[in-house]
Amino acid sequence: MFVPGLGRGYLIIREREVIRESKLSLEKQTWGVNVVRECVEQIKDGMLGAGYICDDRTATILYLAEALQKPLLVEGPAGVGKTGIAQAFSRMKAVPLVRLQCYEGLDESKALYEWNYKRQLLHIQAVANRQADTHQVEQEIFSEQYLLRRPLLQAISSPTPTVLLIDEIDKVDFEFEAMLLELLSEFQMTIPEMGTIKASNIPYVFLTSNATRELSEALKRRCLYLYLDYPGIALEEQILRLKVPGISELLAEKVAAVAHRIRQVELKKPPSIAESIDWASALLQLGLDDLDADTTLETLNVFIKHREDMEKLERTIRSRQDLSFQTPPVTGYR
Ligand SMILES: Nc1ncnc2c1ncn2[C@@H]1O[C@H](COP(=O)(O)OP(=O)(O)OP(=O)(O)O)[C@@H](O)[C@H]1O
Numbered sequence: 001m002f003v004p005g006l007g008r009g010y011l012i013i014r015e016r017e018v019i020r021e022s023k024l025s026l027e028k029q030t031w032g033v034n035v036v037r038e039c040v041e042q043i044k045d046g047m048l049g050a051g052y053i054c055d056d057r058t059a060t061i062l063y064l065a066e067a068l069q070k071p072l073l074v075e076g077p078a079g080v081g082k083t084g085i086a087q088a089f090s091r092m093k094a095v096p097l098v099r100l101q102c103y104e105g106l107d108e109s110k111a112l113y114e115w116n117y118k119r120q121l122l123h124i125q126a127v128a129n130r131q132a133d134t135h136q137v138e139q140e141i142f143s144e145q146y147l148l149r150r151p152l153l154q155a156i157s158s159p160t161p162t163v164l165l166i167d168e169i170d171k172v173d174f175e176f177e178a179m180l181l182e183l184l185s186e187f188q189m190t191i192p193e194m195g196t197i198k199a200s201n202i203p204y205v206f207l208t209s210n211a212t213r214e215l216s217e218a219l220k221r222r223c224l225y226l227y228l229d230y231p232g233i234a235l236e237e238q239i240l241r242l243k244v245p246g247i248s249e250l251l252a253e254k255v256a257a258v259a260h261r262i263r264q265v266e267l268k269k270p271p272s273i274a275e276s277i278d279w280a281s282a283l284l285q286l287g288l289d290d291l292d293a294d295t296t297l298e299t300l301n302v303f304i305k306h307r308e309d310m311e312k313l314e315r316t317i318r319s320r321q322d323l324s325f326q327t328p329p330v331t332g333y334r
């Protein structure tokens with residue numbers, strides 16, 4: 001580049017400056033990436049200390065949810081650790097867990113707040129003889145004292161940080177989901193008699209869903225998203241070793257591998273991590289340290305909860321006499 005009026009010397013100096021600046025910005029970037037990596041590693045360690053094993057993807061999304069102050073929507077099949085992740089996160093942060101267990105028909109009075117009508121009535125009766133001013137009585141009965149805080153209000157108004165777990169959000173109806181939108185984006189809620197309450201400490205919010213129905217786009221937009229699937233063999237083995245004290249390496253390895261293979265058979269309800277933990281604990285309780293076809297057949301009912309699934313697996317294991325769960329090869333001509 002040639003700029004009239006500026007000598008060649010200027011251009012060389014400028015060129016060097018540009019190179020130095022870009023080196024500095026690259027160093028800054030690398031430094032930033034390293035700091036994030038370190039934070040993600042710290043989350044993995046912290047969660048492990050709290051009894052939950054995270055892979056890189058899970059730890060990174062936890063880091064982002066915290067850094068961006070965004071709710072985290074955790075979706076996946078039953079028993080893969082959706083509730084557990086929020087519980088472990090609250091242990092890691094050493095902050096209380098406020099849990100809203102969702103169910104069909106859950107309404108605002110059980111999720112947000114309700115007025116303590118009985119006490120309000122008693123108050124009205126008590127002041128009835130006093131001939132008090134109605135406006136004043138109204139102010140008295142719609143005050144903090146008569147407010148019953150349900151989980152969402154508890155988390156929003158807590159003077160200290162909390163983990164708010166909205167568990168199984170797919171069980172509630174669309175109206176309830178829509179009601180949550182203000183809370184999830186503004187971290188505030190409005191009580192008509194008292195005004196708007198804004199969180200002074202933004203809670204760490206986890207929502208879980210078994211995907212029994214599609215959630216609204218509006219809700220999803222307000223959240224980061226984590227899909228937890230059945231774990232790979234190595235991760236499940238680690239989980240078993242963490243969750244089943246006294247289990248041998250061999251047994252953890254076998255249970256993880258067999259559970260993995262069973263999930264590839266088409267079943268009504270494949271066993272989840274919760275079931276493989278139960279299975280491993282049961283085997284340990286029976287004094288077993290290894291797993292073969294016979295032991296699996298004897299303990300099938302610990303981790304399979306549907307009769308059709310049980311019969312199908314029994315047939316498969318007996319026909320193979322091993323735990324590979326593959327269909328026997330077809331021999332001869334048809
Ligand atoms: N990554 C993990 N690290 C440690 N334990 C885990 C992990 N994933 C799952 N678990 C364990 O598996 C069991 C089931 O987990 P959890 O109850 O959280 O599943 P869930 O997905 O919420 O199931 P549901 O859909 O039935 O509510 C718990 O004992 C939990 O601690």
Ligand SMILES: [Mg+2]
Binds near residue numbers: 083167208
């Ligand atoms: Mg759960």
